[in-house]
Amino acid sequence: MTFAVVVFPGSNCDHEAQYMAETVLGQQVRMVWHKETSLSDVDVVILPGGFSHGDYLRTGAIARFSPIMGAVKAFAERGGPVIGICNGFQILQESGLLPGAMLRNRDLRFHCEYISIRVDQTDTPFTTLCTPGQVLRVPISHGEGNFFAETSVIDQLEKDRRVIFRYSNVHGEAIEAANPNGSVANIAGVCNERRNVVGLMPHPERASERRLGSDDGLILFRSAMDALATRGALQAV
């Protein structure tokens, strides 16, 4: 199976994503420069974390216009699994592929720490191997991860079960004390209407080896491999 890792100027978790998929999971990885325009030869697209274009203007605001984003949209429209991690999530929001926007963390601090998230929905390509309510220990590393959307949008997301991950304590309780950044309803990750595009602020790719703290993040990528093996690879267009 081939993972694409899209590299923007300022991406800095691209190598972690590559290492996780290639070395830990033994899969093919294609590093895709943001000026490229085709994703026809890959099975899963990862938009990695970092500070694309220096986070100038807004996080993800300039990366959204990179040539590769047309291919990412087309790939998503064909039903291909796309995951945006941290800055990758912000880019997907700016592109309109995922709802909401990120505000500065409530306490104005950059948070770099292990936190817990609860998996609320398992019917996305990145959560099929999870059990509902499963708690994952994964790191966050962001200054702007305070998920915001108008109340009507949040209500619709809840109704459509599109909140996939919530910040929680180790027992899976999404309480205020477990909310690191002020996100509405403890939202850590969401999906699109079709459920094939997922974004989350935590870094599952940085939690891929137990000796480095946690391997809880691997289940997202194993799920994608499992989902594709079950359903068969996408037909390239």
Add this chain to the structure above:
Amino acid sequence: MIQEGELKARVFVTLKPSVFDPQGRAIMEALHSLGYDQAADVRQGKYFLLDLNVPSVADAEKMAAEIADRVLANPVIESFKIEVADATIEVADATIDVDGAAK
């Protein structure tokens, strides 16, 4: 007659009133600690100055509004105001959907 390239558009981007502004809050608290208790609220925003090579004020307004809506502001959380020459346009809630993407 205004020469091409002489038109300057000023774009002010601010968080919508419904959106909490943690930076504005921090600044307000700093002002209070300096004794400016009358500072009831502070909202932080962004200011852009565009030099536009277009023939008329109307063209400058149109282009600045399009640039603000498409790039400079995120309509999910921000609104913007444009000033060209003496004209002022208030755009409370951006709705232009340039690339057809649902926000």
